[in-house]
Amino acid sequence: MSKEALIKDAISAIKQCDAEAGKETVRKAQKEGMNLIELLSEGFSAGIREVGDGFGRGELFLPELIMAADIMKDMSAYIDELSADGSESAVKGTMVLATVEGDVHDIGKGIVVSLLRTQGINVIDLGRDVPVKTIVDEAEANSADIIGTSALLTTTMVQQKNLEEELKNRGIREKYKTMVGGAPVTKRWAKRIGATSYAEDAAEAVDRVLELLTQ
Numbered sequence: 001m002s003k004e005a006l007i008k009d010a011i012s013a014i015k016q017c018d019a020e021a022g023k024e025t026v027r028k029a030q031k032e033g034m035n036l037i038e039l040l041s042e043g044f045s046a047g048i049r050e051v052g053d054g055f056g057r058g059e060l061f062l063p064e065l066i067m068a069a070d071i072m073k074d075m076s077a078y079i080d081e082l083s084a085d086g087s088e089s090a091v092k093g094t095m096v097l098a099t100v101e102g103d104v105h106d107i108g109k110g111i112v113v114s115l116l117r118t119q120g121i122n123v124i125d126l127g128r129d130v131p132v133k134t135i136v137d138e139a140e141a142n143s144a145d146i147i148g149t150s151a152l153l154t155t156t157m158v159q160q161k162n163l164e165e166e167l168k169n170r171g172i173r174e175k176y177k178t179m180v181g182g183a184p185v186t187k188r189w190a191k192r193i194g195a196t197s198y199a200e201d202a203a204e205a206v207d208r209v210l211e212l213l214t215q
């Protein structure tokens with residue numbers, strides 16, 4: 001089966017909210033030797049975005065979006081399960097990662113977490129809707145090297161700025177590298193708020209984190 005056909009099936013599984021078809025596609029992709037992270041980003045993630053666009057146009061209702069998002073998370077967890085090879089790689093650094101307060105979107109953050117873990121990063125995933133104070137407390141408690149935040153709403157991006165201010169107010173800004181991401185977040189925004197780094201997607205996040213850990 002071609003890569004294009006597998007990607008098409010992954011998109012369709014999300015649109016149809018069909019977990020079994022999704023898992024079957026993952027198994028077929030694995031058999032074909034396809035990179036499962038690629039299937040996740042080009043297939044399943046594209047599917048959830050299409051469902052989101054339908055919701056945005058008023059063609060789909062919120063329960064359908066929630067159902068598709070649940071299937072998307074199942075697919076992400078299933079790929080994680082199949083990708084884990086059980087071998088312990090040397091820990092290269094510690095990163096605290098959260099979706100900011102007021103924001104429940106955690107699918108993309110979950111993908112970033114999974115990919116970073118495969119590269120030997122000790123990721124402390126604080127979940128979603130996490131207040132800035134908690135993020136900083138956890139970074140301090142875990143002696144993190146990097147603090148990463150994800151924001152999917154234009155209204156919650158401001159929390160990434162608040163994080164920078166919280167670090168400055170506590171006099172610990174220089175202790176940490178910070179990284180921001182999420183669909184509405186840009187390199188320009190990162191620069192404007194004084195974040196150390198920005199990544200557009202999970203693969204770029206890995207590259208940036210590995211760079212930050214060697215600086």
Ligand code: B1M
Nearest residue numbers: 052056103104105106107108148150153154181182183202
């Ligand atoms: Co919502 N939602 N949603 N939603 N949702 C969006 C974001 C929206 C664009 C949809 C739309 O209207 N077209 C819109 C935001 C508009 C805006 O602010 N500009 C929106 C809205 C409005 C809402 C609600 C307000 C809807 C309502 O209630 N009326 C509500 C908000 C709730 C809240 O947060 N307080 C809401 C709710 C939901 C669901 C719960 C139904 C569900 C989330 C389920 C979940 O995450 N557990 C949901 C979903 C699924 C979406 C869409 C369809 C898909 C998001 C997603 O998972 N994308 C989205 C529309 C869209 O994106 N087209 C939408 C796939 C994911 C793999 O991509 O998250 O971008 P992404 O992550 C990427 C990169 O951004 C990057 O790497 C990831 C992987 O490559 N990245 C990082 C992410 N974090 C990073 C961190 C990094 C580095 C890179 O470093 C730290």
